[in-house]
Structures are given as C-alpha cells and as structure tokens.
Amino acid sequence: MLKAVVSTQSTGVTVFGFPSNSAEFVLQHFSQFGKITKYEKPSLGNWLHLMFESKIQARKAISRNGSILNRDVMIGVVPCTDQRIKSSGDNLNSSVIHTPKRSARPHEVAQDVTLLPQKDEGVLYRMVGYILGW
Numbered sequence: 001m002l003k004a005v006v007s008t009q010s011t012g013v014t015v016f017g018f019p020s021n022s023a024e025f026v027l028q029h030f031s032q033f034g035k036i037t038k039y040e041k042p043s044l045g046n047w048l049h050l051m052f053e054s055k056i057q058a059r060k061a062i063s064r065n066g067s068i069l070n071r072d073v074m075i076g077v078v079p080c081t082d083q084r085i086k087s088s089g090d091n092l093n094s095s096v097i098h099t100p101k102r103s104a105r106p107h108e109v110a111q112d113v114t115l116l117p118q119k120d121e122g123v124l125y126r127m128v129g130y131i132l133g134w
Contacts, residue, residue: 011037011058012080016047018073023048029069033060040085049085 018026023041030036030050034057040049052058058079065077128134 010079011052011055012082012085013050013052013058013061013077014047014080014082015050015061015075015077017075018046018069020044020046022069022073026069026075030061030064033057033064049080049082051080051085 013030015026015030026048027036027039027041027050030048033052035053036050037053038051041047050061052061062077062079064075066074067077068074
C-alpha cells in the first residue's frame with residue numbers, strides 16, 4: 001500500500017495498450033495534461049514512458065487510466081516504475097529519450113484516417129449547421 005502512495009508522487013507515467021503506430025497520437029493526446037519533459041518509446045513496444053514537469057500533471061494523466069481513444073482503443077496509464085527512466089536525468093541515450101517540440105500549430109500525426117474521430121453528420125447536426133451557417 002505504501003509503495004502505491006509513493007509511486008503516485010512521481011512525475012513519470014507509463015501509457016500502454018495502444019497500437020504501436022499510434023505512439024505520436026498518444027503523445028500528442030497526453031501533452032494536453034501538461035508539459036512532457038521527456039519520453040521513451042521502445043522501437044517495438046506498445047507503451048510510452050512519459051515524464052511530466054510536475055506531479056499534478058502526472059496525476060492528471062494517470063486519471064485517464066482505462067479511457068478510450070478514437071472510440072476503439074482502451075489505454076492504461078500507471079505511475080512509471082522503471083527506475084532507469086525515473087532517475088536517469090540526462091544520462092539516457094538521446095535516441096531513446098526525446099524532448100517534444102511545442103509549437104503554436106497543432107502537431108500533425110501521420111495516422112490512418114479511419115482511427116481519427118469522425119464528425120457526426122446526423123440530420124439534426126446538418127439542420128443546426130444550416131441554421132447557424134456552418
């Protein structure tokens with residue numbers, strides 16, 4: 001029990017359960033919870049280790065455990081238990097740990113269009129759009 005309390009005080013989280021080709025999308029999704037200072041993506045794995053700037057940001061990310069992305073992928077988010085990541089500082093190989101670039105423009109992700117959320121084109125939506133001039 002004490003171990004779980006201590007591990008939630010870290011700024012590191014592990015996100016898993018997504019298709020490996022969606023790692024950039026997942027990284028972009030979790031950047032909305034705070035500044036990601038570094039991350040690790042294994043070359044063949046379907047998980048990411050993320051380090052946030054603060055503990056509060058990490059807790060926001062952990063609160064997304066069990067959430068569904070793109071209507072078809074349930075992800076898990078847990079405190080990072082990899083001691084190499086948590087205590088690495090800048091000693092890790094720079095080809096593995098990256099600092100994501102922030103820009104004013106949204107990050108474009110090369111993704112299969114069928115996995116992206118689709119706009120609802122129901123009759124009511126079209127009527128409201130007609131009335132409001134969308």
